[in-house]
Amino acid sequence: QLVAYEVKRMKAEEGNKQKILRHIKELAEKLYKNENPYPAVTMHKVQKPTEGCHLRLHQRPFPRLDEGTVQWIIDQATAKLQTAPPAVKAEKKCMVPSGPPIAAILERNGNALANSARRLEVVRNCISYVFENKMLEAKKLFPAVLRAMKGRAARHCLTQELHLHVQQNRAVLDHQQFDFVIRMMNCCLQDCTAMDEHGIAAALLPLVTAFCRKLSPGITQFAYSCVQEHV
Numbered sequence: 767q768l769v770a771y772e773v774k775r776m777k778a779e780e781g782n783k784q785k786i787l788r789h790i791k792e793l794a795e796k797l798y799k800n801e802n803p804y805p806a807v808t809m810h811k812v813q814k815p816t817e818g819c820h821l822r823l824h825q826r827p828f829p830r831l832d833e834g835t836v837q838w839i840i841d842q843a844t845a846k847l848q849t850a851p852p853a854v855k856a857e858k859k860c861m862v863p864s865g866p867p868i869a870a871i872l873e874r875n876g877n878a879l880a881n882s883a884r885r886l887e888v889v890r891n892c893i894s895y896v897f898e899n900k901m902l903e904a905k906k907l908f909p910a911v912l913r914a915m916k917g918r919a920a921r922h923c924l925t926q927e928l929h930l931h932v933q934q935n936r937a938v939l940d941h942q943q944f945d946f947v948i949r950m951m952n953c954c955l956q957d958c959t960a961m962d963e964h965g966i967a968a969a970l971l972p973l974v975t976a977f978c979r980k981l982s983p984g985i986t987q988f989a990y991s992c993v994q995e996h997v
Contacts (some may be wrong), residue, residue, distance in 0.1 A: 768793075770865035885914040886923045893927045896946045897936055904946060915953045918966070924954050925969040928977070937976045944979040948992045955996040967996075 772789075779785040892911045895904035914920035928947070931937070939947060951970060958967055974990035981987050 767862050770863045773865065882917065882919060885910075885917065885920050889914055889920050889923045890927055893924070893931070893950075896943050897931055899940075899943070901942055901946075908946070908949075911950065912953045915950070915957050921954045921957065921966045922969075924950060925966055925973065928973050929969070932973060932976045937978060939977060939979050941979060944977070944987075944989075947977055948989060951989065951993050952996075955993060958996075 775789070779789060888907055888910045892904050892907040895901070895907065911920075915924070951974065955967060955970065970993075974993055975988060977989040978986045
């Protein structure tokens with residue numbers, strides 16, 4: 767319905783925060799009513815007797831219940847239940863027109879696509895700087911790369927770029943390069959979901975057994991020793 771009816775209204779509201787907020791509030795109310803069609807039933811709270819009340823001398827006897835009154839109350843409640851509307855709301859089906867062509871919506875998402883391309887470019891550049899030993903440049907881009915790892919496309923890009931460097935026999939790193947690569951891998955795995963297990967996490971497996979650094983003559987540390995704690 768939003769796509770069909772509200773696109774013009776959204777375009778008219780662009781730049782006016784108050785109108786946008788009012789629109790969001792209306793939507794929120796509709797969604798809330800849809801999820802909570804019936805008002806909450808108020809429950810009568812019965813007070814608990816206080817501690818030590820049974821030790822009081824002047825105890826009032828519990829009043830005798832009148833059988834006729836109790837039966838009358840029960841009958842009234844039963845009659846109310848019989849006339850009450852059904853608990854489940856009948857679902858109303860309606861046809862919604864297709865609305866404006868999808869191109870109109872894609873135009874609005876153009877910025878998001880451009881942002882995504884920029885993020886991937888940042889990831890590629892940072893990895894290039896690391897392997898070219900331009901550590902100062904890499905440091906500047908590093909926070910942006912870690913933020914980009916929230917997106918699956920950037921995580922996929924990281925595995926592809928690292929794979930290229932392994933193919934070029936650039937897997938033995940110095941300490942600073944090793945530190946950068948490990949931090950990127952850890953961040954990538956930290957943001958992985960179960961859906962990434964057979965994609966991104968699997969693509970990282972051969973890489974973590976390839977990248978390494980020389981700690982001393984005859985002693986080599988591989989990347990997997992630093993990332994193996996991830997689920």
